[in-house]
Amino acid sequence: xxxxxxxxxxxxxxxxxxxxxxxxxxxxxxxxxxxxxxxxxxxxxxxxxxxxxxxxxxxxxxxxxxxxxxxxxxxxxxxxxxxxxxxxxxxxxxxxxxxxxxxxxxxxxxxxxxxxxxxxxxxxxxxxxxxxxxx
Amino acid sequence: xxxxxxxxxxxxxxxxxxxxxxxxxxxxxxxxxxxxxxxxxxxxxxxxxxxxxxxxxxxxxxxxxxxxxxxxxxxxxxxxxxxxxxxxxxxxxxxxxxxxxxxxxxxxxxxxxxxxxxxxxxxxxxxxxxxxxxxxxxxxxxxx
Numbered sequence: 001x002x003x004x005x006x007x008x009x010x011x012x013x014x015x016x017x018x019x020x021x022x023x024x025x026x027x028x029x030x031x032x033x034x035x036x037x038x039x040x041x042x043x044x045x046x047x048x049x050x051x052x053x054x055x056x057x058x059x060x061x062x063x064x065x066x067x068x069x070x071x072x073x074x075x076x077x078x079x080x081x082x083x084x085x086x087x088x089x090x091x092x093x094x095x096x097x098x099x100x101x102x103x104x105x106x107x108x109x110x111x112x113x114x115x116x117x118x119x120x121x122x123x124x125x126x127x128x129x130x131x132x133x134x135x
Numbered sequence: 136x137x138x139x140x141x142x143x144x145x146x147x148x149x150x151x152x153x154x155x156x157x158x159x160x161x162x163x164x165x166x167x168x169x170x171x172x173x174x175x176x177x178x179x180x181x182x183x184x185x186x187x188x189x190x191x192x193x194x195x196x197x198x199x200x201x202x203x204x205x206x207x208x209x210x211x212x213x214x215x216x217x218x219x220x221x222x223x224x225x226x227x228x229x230x231x232x233x234x235x236x237x238x239x240x241x242x243x244x245x246x247x248x249x250x251x252x253x254x255x256x257x258x259x260x261x262x263x264x265x266x267x268x269x270x271x272x273x274x275x276x277x278x279x
Contacts, residue, residue, distance in 0.1 A: 109238035
């Protein structure tokens with residue numbers, strides 16, 4: 001996959017997240033405090049993703065590769081952690097929803113939303129942590 | 136305990152766990168058919184067959200490696216696993232968005248079957264695992 005395709009796919013995912021959030025808000029009717037917290041997390045994730053995309057686009061405009069060898073390794077490692085988080089959050093989502101939200105039955109789209117949210121948080125945290133530590 | 140014995144023991148434990156998983160999923164599919172939910176039964180049974188085929192392929196491959204005296208996981212297989220996980224993570228995000236939108240549409244169109252907790256869990260996890268194995272297989276064969 002070339003750099004430009006990667007940036008376009010990243011932008012597409014960001015737009016999809018925002019659209020999904022908008023649909024969720026419209027369907028929710030009344031929004032409680034826990035949901036407000038989730039929206040804040042989504043907005044932070046969107047901002048972090050936008051920063052990464054902007055950084056890569058800036059490199060391409062300068063005629064440099066979007067990611068160097070170190071960043072490629074970091075994104076593989078962070079992707080690995082995100083993947084593990086996706087599997088475990090899918091398994092634990094109904095249980096966590098029951099404990100924290102008191103909901104025994106979750107609609108299917110809530111499960112997928114939780115998996116995307118948790119794995120994206122883990123990916124972002126590991127990506128920035130590994131980049132900061134220089135690993 | 137030497138390395139080869141440790142590997143053999145780990146291999147046996149993983150194999151037994153996988154057999155239990157496949158049996159569990161298979162029996163779940165059989166129970167669905169007893170309850171008259173034939174579509175869900177067929178999906179779950181097909182899923183258990185898919186896991187069994189993937190597990191058998193890995194089992195034969197790894198058994199040959201162990202017999203030849205190679206370790207279960209070397210530096211290359213670690214790299215491939217990490218790369219396959221990273222690609223699967225990105226692909227899974229799009230896959231989960233499709234499932235999310237499908238359920239939102241199904242809530243408004245009554246003729247479409249809606250996903251409840253169990254169905255969403257099965258379809259999400261099954262899809263993510265299948266995506267991972269396809270990417271892992273391609274990367275292993277390509278020799279990346």
